[in-house]
Amino acid sequence: MDYAPNTDDQRQEMLRAIGVSSFEELINAVPVELHQRSLHAPHGLAEAQVLELCGALAARNQSLTDLTSFLGAGQYHHLIPTVVDAIASRGEWLTPYTPYQAEAGQGTLQAIYEFQTMVCELMQMEVANASLYDGASSTAEAVILSLRATEQPRVLLSEALHPHAREVIATYLIGANAIVQEIPAVNGVTDLEALGKALRDDVACVVMQQPNVFGCLEPMAQAGELAHKVGALFVSSVYPISLGLLQPPGAYGADIAVAEGRCLGTPISYGGPGLGLFTTTSALLRKIPGRLAGCTVDHAGRRGFTLTLQTREQHIRREKATSNICTNEGLIALRATVFMSLLGPEGLKEMATLNLEKAHYAHERLRDVSWLRPAFEQSFFNEFTLQCDDAVDIEVVNRTLAKADIIGGFPLKSWYPSMPHASLWCATEVLSQDAIDRAVDALKKAV
Amino acid sequence: MADPLIFERSVPGRRGYRLPPSDTPSRPPADMLPADQQRATPPQWPEVAEFDVVRHYTRLSQLNFSVDTHFYPLGSCTMKYNPKVNERVAALPGFAWIHPLQPASQVQGVLELLHGLEQLLCAITGMAAFTLQPAAGAQGELTGLKIVAAYHKRKRRTRSTILIPDSAHGTNPASAALSGFSVVQLKSGPDGLIDLKEFKSKLNRDVAALMLTNPNTLGLFEYNIKTIAALLHEQDALVYMDGANMNALLGISRPGDMGVDLLQLNLHKTFSTPHGGGGPGAGPVGVAKALEDFLPVPRVRKRGTRFAWETRSRATVGRVHGWFGNIGVLVRAYAYIRALGREGLMRASETAIINANYLKAKLQETYPVPFHQSCLHEFVASAKPLKAHGVTAGDVAKRLLDYGFYAPTVYFPLIVEEALMIEPTETESKETLDQFIEALLRIAEEAKTNPELVRRAPQRMPVDRLDEVKAAREPNLRWMKPAQSIVHSR
Known part of the structure; x- marks a missing residue:
């Protein structure tokens, strides 16, 4: 599928109007030694095949819409009005x-x-x-x-x-x-x-x-x-x-x-x-x-x-x-x-408040997990850093959570090698109390 | 009557979107946030209903010319049709709703796509490796020039000059300056190409690279590019190619075979992702083997049958994007390349070249084209003959709007007087091109018989010509509630 509407007849007619007998004449200005009149690319696809191919690739990604995710760290999951x-x-x-x-x-x-x-x-x-x-x-x-x-x-x-x-x-x-x-x-x-x-x-x-x-x-x-x-x-x-x-x-x-x-x-x-x-x-x-x-x-x-x-x-x-x-x-x-027009000043405040509440709820519940504790005593908005016990590897825990379709906090050690046991947890308006509670239960069982 | 601003539709207390109620125990924000960190006054955003928003932005959209609604022959911008299926693909939750910090095991599909896109771009251009990180062509140029700087630094020497032809796009010198280089301009020869004599006279041991666009902004192929590249390589200087005009070369010629060391592609041009009224784009950078280690990190790698991010590399210039690049744009470009395939891509460039030469053949008697070699995907004509009637290229552009055509790029490149830079692309039919030719010829007639009509154009647009001087002298860059002053508590 090439989306180019002109038919072969029209192309011939246009070449005649230009005053050349073939397309190749139009690329005379490209030195012959630089001609590469073929491409090492697969053959083209019909629309249905494109959808099938790309749909299969998309299906090999786990979408946040099917997961309970505590990931933020600069990219936050928020609602989008239709x-x-x-x-x-x-x-x-x-x-x-x-x-x-x-x-x-x-x-x-x-x-x-x-x-x-x-x-x-x-x-x-x-x-x-x-x-x-x-x-x-x-x-x-x-x-x-x-x-x-x-x-x-x-x-x-x-x-x-x-x-x-x-x-x-x-x-x-x-x-x-x-x-x-x-x-x-x-x-x-x-x-x-x-x-x-x-x-x-x-x-x-x-x-x-x-x-x-x-x-x-x-x-x-x-x-x-x-x-x-x-x-x-x-x-x-x-x-x-x-x-x-x-x-x-x-x-x-x-x-x-x-x-x-x-x-x-x-x-x-x-x-x-x-x-x-x-x-x-x-x-x-x-x-x-x-x-x-x-x-x-x-x-x-x-x-x-x-x-x-x-x-x-x-x-x-x-x-x-x-x-x-x-x-x-x-x-x-x-x-x-x-x-911004749809939310207006009130909508923005409501969204921010939901984030603040959910994150503080999650923070409180996660403190219940015996091997997790707040890394810092500071005020926060919708994201906070937790510290694991030295004996617990958060990456191992996260792999266990993944089996229950939960993405735990982001381990900070790749960004801050001096913080090997810290992880970053975020809760936005899309996380339900239920999902937070289930994640806390899963964490308690994970270690 | 002009449309009101969304703020002028605002009614206190009106709402356009409701959030779900809280399901966690509610506490007053003051319990969670210190008083001195709390916002005192809310932003003055409009207070409007959902339907107000729908009508307002639907009406505003109708004030725009766009590829979907109008022929858009804007030179060097490759305003081709943007296939709708690509929008559908990019919106799949498996692409639209994945987080950049998800473990690689959860995002194998997108990693495979990115890896596949890199391979396809290598095949199309003949380059050895690509980074997909740059968010637009200009950021690609910047990335390329940082690589040039890093390359020479690695060789422990100072090279401070970038050679740039006078026909180059403005981003080229701006990107060079942002990377700490000084720019030496090359005057184009009488044929519109790089003048070998001029080039040789400016080539010395201080030259870090030449930045050239091929085909150049006149739509002409740089015939001596291999010789030029060899001369630069003799001095161990690099050849940077601005690939903005790659739509001319698919299945015709590969930059990698021309001696190009690095280039950026503009996926929102050649590979049909929508321009969005000014972005988002994507500007992947391809390099020759010797420069691969300098590419930004992270890079997607295939290990066995699995894909993963490689985050470190000894010589990398670092990171240019907060994450991995404009993924949504890259997904669309991948879908496009796979849909067209080898035959479709070749046919796209061939058709674009035929369309441009057809327009040129029909128009050059009235609007002279100063350079005689066959053009590739675009050409530059001049409205100079109309000047005798007091009509300029800018006037022709405005009058075209009245005829229902967007305008060519005007007054660029700077080396052609009263320039009209025309790029039809392959997705326009002969019928549309014929109508466009007719409009341009009629405008030339009007310039003789009724020049005032052309000078006062456009007349069928929502507004007449705007007072640009006032806009710049008394900048009004945001709406203000009448009788309200800007003083914020600081």
Whole structure:
């Protein structure tokens, strides 16, 4: 199946109109020695065969919808209203390009403008862009913006910032003459004393995550204050659903706030596509990476929307652009816009409250398991770290749980070798009390 | 009348979605969260009913041109039909609802798919290995340039220059700069290709790599690519190919045979995943054998009959995505490649090339094409003759909208005056192409007989031309409740 409508007769007719006798003449400009007129790929398939093939592959994955899962660690399972798919599957949203011709893309442009407004409101920040790839690359772009804005070389990353975000930052900084320094975590939160000591005049930014990778709530306001004292920017990476209850970054003085926004209406899809949320202050507006939609008027004075401040971008500024990003995550941003509209302020608060309650219930019940105990005495939102007895191997336990279709907490030792007995447990609104109780029973029997 | 914003439809107290009631013992949030960590004021999101949302976003969608609704000849963007079956496949719970931290034993199907996709991309391009992590073409370029930097660093030497032709896409120099390189521009020759003399004069021991697009943004194949690659390799510099235009080459020619060391593919172009109004895309990077160790981790590996993630590699540039890449996009691309198969992929490129040459043959008398060699999947024409009537390429683009066609890419590449970059793709029928030709020829007539009509276009769109200067001078990037100021408690 090749989806190309022209028949062989039409192709011949077109070749005649072009003035060539065969297709091969059209590729004369490709040196003959470089011709490779065959492909080592399987034969094509009919639609029904594609569905059979891909359906069989999908069936060899165990879907979260059939499991009781305590996995979070940066990717959280949330409900998605039916309307999100109904809207986002419309071809008019699915199949346009970035709206370069504004008059023929008012739908996309207005939706981006609404998205930017809702993201600003969520974060309580002044400016939001049209999205970046994912939370990790947004964090890296925040670091790059900070290096440019402050013209200082040192970047302080909390050890409790997601390790994948730290890895992406390291990759983005190859060739950038920046110095990255990690600030240790003590008892599950960033050590403010160590942070204070590391903060000198040459620091471009401090990057912290709320809630952090261990699920603990960080003293963001104090950390931000420390950063500002030496003129460094404070970058906050947050979890959008938690902001139904938790202080937004704008309230504690973040200069840049980023997030993985996929949880707002898009399935996890094994971790991608994500949705990089990127927000900052008006002062940094002209250094922001990525697309921005702006409201303006047309020649008849009617309200309209257009991509704006494009002189920051690669297609105008080339090597002097604020970022190289072009395609971003448009459709995922649209899904988030529809999701945020449906939930409204009350819905977000309800969803956040359910998460808080379920996780605290799970935390309390899991303490009943004799060989499990909280790793830290800290406040948390919907995720927390537990510590096993030394004699218990959580990976062995998880294999036992898997037989009962339960995915236990994520063992942290691959990310934090110094924490061989710690695991990260998450409960969102999709976990029922029943499922939590059954998991606790299974854990009690597992050892 | 313009559509209201969703915020202007808001009525306090209205709800669009209800969460299930709590089934765990309820406690006041204050018992669980310290007071100083709690949000004081909720976000001012709209308060609307489900049906308000459905009508609002359905109506907004109808203001868009899209591939599903309109011919979309946007050059270098490969706006081909996006098969619906791929949407259905990506939405299967076995792909859509799996967690990236599930053990490999629970996700063998997706690992097999990713491994299979890598193999297919290797076969199509002639490269030795691929990473599927980059989320878009530009992130693929960035990944490639980090690999270039790591390669030279491993050889313990400083190479600070990337050569880039003046016809290149803006992401190329931007990606180079983000990797700490300085950019030296190569002026294209009179035939629109890399000028060998110019190239040789700029090639020296400081060159880390050449970034070239093949076929280039004029739709022309870089005829001397093998010679160019050999000259670079003599200096131990690398050849990076921007594979955005791969739709011209399926079953025609393989970058791996051209001497290309690394390239990115744009799956949302060549491999038909929908553009979504600006993403998500996917920009896998393929490399020659000598560069395989530098690829990002983790990499999917086959061990016996099982698949697993390999998380470490000695020379890797690290990670560019929070997880494994845009899986949903990769699943669609895999389904597409399997549906087309070897014959379909070849036929896709052949048809795309015929369609482009057909448009070029019918249009070049009116809209001159400055370079004479046969184009591949796209070509660049010029609206310069219309300038005598005060009509520009931008005006032609706007007038096309009135005729029900999306516009070509305009004013790019920068080396062609009044450029109209046209890429029809293989999925448009001859009938559509004929209608498009007729519209462009009529616009050229209108430019002579009624230039004002063209200059004032579009007139049949929801809005007229927008005041871009105002948009940039007085940035209004978010809605504000009337008479409300932006002051937040900080």
